[in-house]
Amino acid sequence: MLVVQKYGGTSVGDLDRIRNVARRIAKYRDEGHDVVVVVSAMAGETDRLLNLARELVPEPSPRELDMLVATGEQVSSALLAMALNAMGYPARSFVAFQIPIKTDELFGKARIKDIATERLRKELDEGRVVIVAGFQGITEDGEITTLGRGGSDTTAVALAAALKADVCEIFTDVDGVYTADPRIVPKARKIARISYDEMLELASMGAKVLEIRSVEFAKIYKVPVHVRSSFSDEPGTMVVEEDESMEKVLVSGVTYNRNEARISVYGVPDKPGMAAKIFGPIADEGIVVDMIIQTGRPDGRADMTFTVPKLEYKRAMEIVNRVAEEIGAEKVEGSEDIAKVSIVGAGMRAHPGVASKMFQVLADHGINIHMISTSEIKISCVIDEKYTELAVRALHEAFGLDREPETE
Amino acid sequence: MLVVQKYGGTSVGDLDRIRNVARRIAKYRDEGHDVVVVVSAMAGETDRLLNLARELVPEPSPRELDMLVATGEQVSSALLAMALNAMGYPARSFVAFQIPIKTDELFGKARIKDIATERLRKELDEGRVVIVAGFQGITEDGEITTLGRGGSDTTAVALAAALKADVCEIFTDVDGVYTADPRIVPKARKIARISYDEMLELASMGAKVLEIRSVEFAKIYKVPVHVRSSFSDEPGTMVVEEDESMEKVLVSGVTYNRNEARISVYGVPDKPGMAAKIFGPIADEGIVVDMIIQTGRPDGRADMTFTVPKLEYKRAMEIVNRVAEEIGAEKVEGSEDIAKVSIVGAGMRAHPGVASKMFQVLADHGINIHMISTSEIKISCVIDEKYTELAVRALHEAFGLDREPETE
Numbered sequence: 139m140l141v142v143q144k145y146g147g148t149s150v151g152d153l154d155r156i157r158n159v160a161r162r163i164a165k166y167r168d169e170g171h172d173v174v175v176v177v178s179a180m181a182g183e184t185d186r187l188l189n190l191a192r193e194l195v196p197e198p199s200p201r202e203l204d205m206l207v208a209t210g211e212q213v214s215s216a217l218l219a220m221a222l223n224a225m226g227y228p229a230r231s232f233v234a235f236q237i238p239i240k241t242d243e244l245f246g247k248a249r250i251k252d253i254a255t256e257r258l259r260k261e262l263d264e265g266r267v268v269i270v271a272g273f274q275g276i277t278e279d280g281e282i283t284t285l286g287r288g289g290s291d292t293t294a295v296a297l298a299a300a301l302k303a304d305v306c307e308i309f310t311d312v313d314g315v316y317t318a319d320p321r322i323v324p325k326a327r328k329i330a331r332i333s334y335d336e337m338l339e340l341a342s343m344g345a346k347v348l349e350i351r352s353v354e355f356a357k358i359y360k361v362p363v364h365v366r367s368s369f370s371d372e373p374g375t376m377v378v379e380e381d382e383s384m385e386k387v388l389v390s391g392v393t394y395n396r397n398e399a400r401i402s403v404y405g406v407p408d409k410p411g412m413a414a415k416i417f418g419p420i421a422d423e424g425i426v427v428d429m430i431i432q433t434g435r436p437d438g439r440a441d442m443t444f445t446v447p448k449l450e451y452k453r454a455m456e457i458v459n460r461v462a463e464e465i466g467a468e469k470v471e472g473s474e475d476i477a478k479v480s481i482v483g484a485g486m487r488a489h490p491g492v493a494s495k496m497f498q499v500l501a502d503h504g505i506n507i508h509m510i511s512t513s514e515i516k517i518s519c520v521i522d523e524k525y526t527e528l529a530v531r532a533l534h535e536a537f538g539l540d541r542e543p544e545t546e
Numbered sequence: 547m548l549v550v551q552k553y554g555g556t557s558v559g560d561l562d563r564i565r566n567v568a569r570r571i572a573k574y575r576d577e578g579h580d581v582v583v584v585v586s587a588m589a590g591e592t593d594r595l596l597n598l599a600r601e602l603v604p605e606p607s608p609r610e611l612d613m614l615v616a617t618g619e620q621v622s623s624a625l626l627a628m629a630l631n632a633m634g635y636p637a638r639s640f641v642a643f644q645i646p647i648k649t650d651e652l653f654g655k656a657r658i659k660d661i662a663t664e665r666l667r668k669e670l671d672e673g674r675v676v677i678v679a680g681f682q683g684i685t686e687d688g689e690i691t692t693l694g695r696g697g698s699d700t701t702a703v704a705l706a707a708a709l710k711a712d713v714c715e716i717f718t719d720v721d722g723v724y725t726a727d728p729r730i731v732p733k734a735r736k737i738a739r740i741s742y743d744e745m746l747e748l749a750s751m752g753a754k755v756l757e758i759r760s761v762e763f764a765k766i767y768k769v770p771v772h773v774r775s776s777f778s779d780e781p782g783t784m785v786v787e788e789d790e791s792m793e794k795v796l797v798s799g800v801t802y803n804r805n806e807a808r809i810s811v812y813g814v815p816d817k818p819g820m821a822a823k824i825f826g827p828i829a830d831e832g833i834v835v836d837m838i839i840q841t842g843r844p845d846g847r848a849d850m851t852f853t854v855p856k857l858e859y860k861r862a863m864e865i866v867n868r869v870a871e872e873i874g875a876e877k878v879e880g881s882e883d884i885a886k887v888s889i890v891g892a893g894m895r896a897h898p899g900v901a902s903k904m905f906q907v908l909a910d911h912g913i914n915i916h917m918i919s920t921s922e923i924k925i926s927c928v929i930d931e932k933y934t935e936l937a938v939r940a941l942h943e944a945f946g947l948d949r950e951p952e953t954e
Contacts (some may be wrong), residue, residue: 151596153602154600190621191624194564194625194628194629195634196629196631197632198632199631201638202625202627202628202631202638203624205623206620206621206625206628208620208623209617209620212617213612216610216611216613217598217599217602217610217614219607219610219612220599220602220603220606220610221603223603223607223610224602224603224604224606230609230610235643235688235692263781280643280644281644
């Protein structure tokens with residue numbers, strides 16, 4: 139079996155943990171598997187380098203910033219290879235140019251375009267463990283790039299795709315994907331299998347288990363991803379293609395997000411181009427708008443409500459107040475005390491009653507819904523922040539997530 | 547003018563010093579010069595990385611050790627480029643593979659084989675300062691190598707040779723090459739110009755101003771090297787081809803080395819292969835022998851005396867005692883309390899009286915000479931360690947080094 143493994147920063151956070159990772163890899167080798175390992179920088183190292191740069195100059199050049207932070211993974215890769223060699227398991231570490239891992243030219247958030255496999259295959263054929271520095275690539279011109287935060291997940295999945303690996307194991311400090319945040323829902327269960335689409339919805343709502351681009355990559359190339367803990371041998375969560383058993387589960391998980399704020403513009407005149415007038419200046423400021431809802435009124439005017447990151451709320455309100463006056467809207471109002479609660483499940487596609495059940499559950503608990511947005515496999519409701527825990531727990535129970543699903 | 551500059555670890559030891567270096571480079575740019583800069587790792591960083599590796603495993607793999615420590619210069623290069631960019635002076639940092647700087651495959655002490663100049667020329671032509679990570683290269687197969695301690699000096703001189711630069715400036719924490727160690731000889735003077743050969747002799751005797759391989763490189767490619775302080779604007783010492791004025795100076799400098807110990811084997815039988823029997827086992831243990839002197843005796847037997855590094859003295863004595871018994875030598879004796887005092891000068895070639903004058907000066911001060919070795923432009927005497935300062939000061943005065951030379 140060919141296994142690609144990725145170890146995050148906490149998993150290689152000190153020399154003892156690096157030795158632990160080496161022992162885990164050795165066990166796979168003893169079982170006869172070929173192993174390609176992707177490592178992040180040792181916990182804290184990327185931040186240390188970034189702080190060094192920001193202390194030096196206010197706005198470090200993106201190219202030089204990538205040269206700087208790419209060293210973090212080179213260090214942890216070399217150390218892990220040393221540990222394995224010392225244990226008698228031949229290993230070699232590689233940085234992007236040596237493979238090469240080719241990316242586009244967007245410093246700081248480059249995208250992987252191509253991975254050559256000749257060198258990797260040769261090393262595996264010669265019986266070596268291959269350690270690859272995660273998070274980085276090189277451009278056609280040989281410039282060093284980085285893939286952005288969490289980019290090592292993407293490196294691992296992309297390597298697994300290129301090598302047609304049997305599985306891509308993401309070792310992290312949590313032991314899998316849960317039906318809900320266990321800190322809020324004590325009865326939350328680890329999900330054994332979840333589809334790429336479901337994982338994408340969960341990741342886009344802030345579940346930090348897997349970087350969203352790595353899931354997109356896994357979906358496109360059908361890479362089975364196993365999310366699991368580097369501190370135990372328990373199986374974690376398999377992220378795989380949707381299958382029949384998944385469709386029988388109405389809801390796979392409940393999530394929440396408290397990092398957004400709501401802005402409402404009431405009485406927007408009934409003229410073409412109003413939405414562009416409001417959202418254009420917000421986008422120009424680099425503020426990302428998430429949910430947008432527009433409703434017509436009997437007088438022809440419209441009410442518009444949308445959410446922005448809480449950190450950008452004040453800036454966004456200033457812009458919206460200015461624009462509202464210009465276009466002659468009646469009133470602007472907003473709130474930072476909101477939360478978005480979502481249910482995700484591949485089974486929703488075939489079962490239209492899920493949304494109304496969600497609304498009913500919230501109503502039964504006296505929770506008012508401010509906004510609703512839906513996708514094929516997700517329903518999100520914006521509610522008052524104070525009801526977050528209550529809503530998540532109630533939905534978790536109502537959709538039967540407290541119990542083991544029968545289909546597994 | 548095209549200038550290659552090298553800044554050592556203390557010169558880029560913290561962010562303030564990196565800013566200082568950037569300002570110095572900016573001044574050169576303002577004067578219209580093209581500048582290629584080689585930097586060492588920030589002071590202490592290479593040791594930090596080496597310690598990390600040695601704490602992890604007893605004998606780190608050489609290949610991985612080079613992967614690890616090469617990051618030190620990548621960090622300092624990127625930071626310096628950021629500082630220059632922020633000041634409005636376009637700059638880019640480069641690591642070995644991007645140029646490329648090709649070396650052989652001796653990890654930890656690789657030798658530079660070839661440096662391509664196309665990319666560097668292009669960057670200079672586009673008005674950028676080029677920052678190159680010192681101390682490292684890549685092999686034909688794309689493996690990362692390092693050049694050994696002080697290797698950044700070699701990177702700088704090799705770059706200057708490849709680019710046919712007008713001068714290679716080595717910025718360090720001393721302000722030049724002195725006629726003697728100023729801590730011992732208060733009247734020691736900074737030497738304005740010194741020949742490659744003289745510098746080689748000084749470097750080989752432990753003068754830490756320039757790494758010896760960089761001087762060899764400079765000599766072969768006739769690169770004018772300017773050794774100077776990164777903390778002042780004073781000119782330092784020019785290391786250049788020998789010229790007539792240098793030949794008029796009998797002695798350019800006096801040096802000493804207290805890091806060696808002496809071992810004598812008396813009464814070695816007069817048979818072929820005795821020297822090989824003694825020095826073979828020492829070399830097998832990786833112990834470097836410096837001076838070797840053999841004298842015949844009237845009885846046909848020989849006495850052999852040689853020096854080894856003080857740190858290896860005990861190991862060497864064990865070996866020699868064993869071998870001496872095997873070959874039937876009469877006696878082994880040694881001492882750690884010795885010092886080597888040397889005078890160096892291109893003018894010696896034409897003036898045969900220099901050696902006898904040195905012996906006379908030492909005799910006048912009651913200093914006994916244990917060993918003598920000479921080269922074309924150097925005479926070394928091994929004396930009792932306690933006379934080191936006295937000998938250096940006496941020679942410094944006797945050869946007129948306390949005074950400014952007339953030829954300058």
